[in-house]
Amino acid sequence: MTRFPPPLTGSAQDETSELRPNFDASGLIAAIAQDAETGEVLMLAWMNSEALRLTLETKRATYWSRSRGALWVKGEMSGHVQEVVEVRVDCDQDAVLLKVLQTGGACHTGRDSCFYRIADPGKLTFED
Amino acid sequence: MTRFPPPLTGSAQDETSELRPNFDASGLIAAIAQDAETGEVLMLAWMNSEALRLTLETKRATYWSRSRGALWVKGEMSGHVQEVVEVRVDCDQDAVLLKVLQTGGACHTGRDSCFYRIADPGKLTFED
Numbered sequence: 001m002t003r004f005p006p007p008l009t010g011s012a013q014d015e016t017s018e019l020r021p022n023f024d025a026s027g028l029i030a031a032i033a034q035d036a037e038t039g040e041v042l043m044l045a046w047m048n049s050e051a052l053r054l055t056l057e058t059k060r061a062t063y064w065s066r067s068r069g070a071l072w073v074k075g076e077m078s079g080h081v082q083e084v085v086e087v088r089v090d091c092d093q094d095a096v097l098l099k100v101l102q103t104g105g106a107c108h109t110g111r112d113s114c115f116y117r118i119a120d121p122g123k124l125t126f127e128d
Numbered sequence: 129m130t131r132f133p134p135p136l137t138g139s140a141q142d143e144t145s146e147l148r149p150n151f152d153a154s155g156l157i158a159a160i161a162q163d164a165e166t167g168e169v170l171m172l173a174w175m176n177s178e179a180l181r182l183t184l185e186t187k188r189a190t191y192w193s194r195s196r197g198a199l200w201v202k203g204e205m206s207g208h209v210q211e212v213v214e215v216r217v218d219c220d221q222d223a224v225l226l227k228v229l230q231t232g233g234a235c236h237t238g239r240d241s242c243f244y245r246i247a248d249p250g251k252l253t254f255e256d
Contacts, residue, residue: 014237017245017252030158030172039167044158044223056249089252090242091235095172097243107219109142114218115225117145121184124145124217 002053007093014091021052022094028064029094031055033074033106036085036099042106043114045074047096059084061098080104130177135221142219149180150222156192157222159183161202161234164213164227170234171242173202175224187212189226208232 007013007022023029028046035042045063047055051071054062061082065072075081082100089096107114117124135141135150149157156174163170173191175183179199182190189210193200203209210228217224235242245252 011237017254019247019250019252032160032169032172034169041160041162041169041225044160044218053249056247087247088243089245089247090172091237091239091244095242096247097169109139109219111219114223115216116219117217119147119184119215119217119224121181122147124147126145 002049004049004052013093019089020093021049021089021096022092023049024094026066028066029096031061031063031096031098033061033082033098033100033102036101040113041115042082042100042102042112045072052096055084055098056087061100075103078104078108080106082106130181132177132180141221147217148221149177149217149224150220151177152222156194157224159189159191159224159226161189161210161226161228161230164229168241169243170210170228170230170240173200180224183212183226184215189228203231206232206236208234210234 005020007020021029027048031045031047033042048064051062051064061074061084063072081103084098084100086099105112116127133148135148151157155176159173159175161170176192179190179192189202189212191200209231212226214227233240244255
């Protein structure tokens with residue numbers, strides 16, 4: 001299992017130059033994938049420490065599938081891989097942002113992005 | 129407490145026109161805030177059902193503070209409010225994407241975005 005140093009507290013965590021990911025009680029951190037060229041937000045998924053390490057080292061987006069309980073190299077089956085251009089962490093390091101070059105659709109439905117429906121009170125509208 | 133209809137399963141959830149948010153075991157859903165004008169990803173936070181309802185109805189981004197255990201109208205104290213232009217849900221409706229007009233910095237550190245550090249194996253680099 002990959003080990004990262006533990007999170008610090010308060011502003012020390014906000015200002016550290018060390019990667020100290022703040023995994024939740026399930027050992028996971030939220031990961032946003034954003035198209036590096038268009039800025040479109042493509043998906044939100046989860047990483048455990050191994051997925052984060054692999055993503056940083058291989059530059060191929062790798063997540064933890066909560067439903068399957070297994071590492072998931074994005075596009076391994078579909079070919080819809082994500083080449084990682086940049087990884088960012090947020091202030092308290094409980095979320096990461098991947099800027100990716102996406103091959104094919106990011107969504108398992110085949111759409112470019114998982115965020116294809118606009119919500120208003122009481123209903124969803126599919127984007128054009 | 130705000131009630132939404134329960135999530136469906138599989139592709140029925142992906143293709144429904146009904147808002148059926150898939151809250152986690154803690155009753156929360158991940159919420160990404162993105163600058164509606166620049167496309168910059170600003171922050172990741174959490175919503176319970178009440179926060180989601182209020183965000184949709186008031187068009188003012190409202191989250192659930194896990195640390196304080198309370199609703200949190202973004203900018204209520206700092207003035208750094210988020211006017212919500214659009215709300216999107218992802219395929220299985222366990223994440224929402226807010227496109228916002230951000231007043232002031234989105235991050236509590238005063239920075240525009242919470243994602244101000246670039247991660248490489250072993251270290252973080254602050255953006256210019």
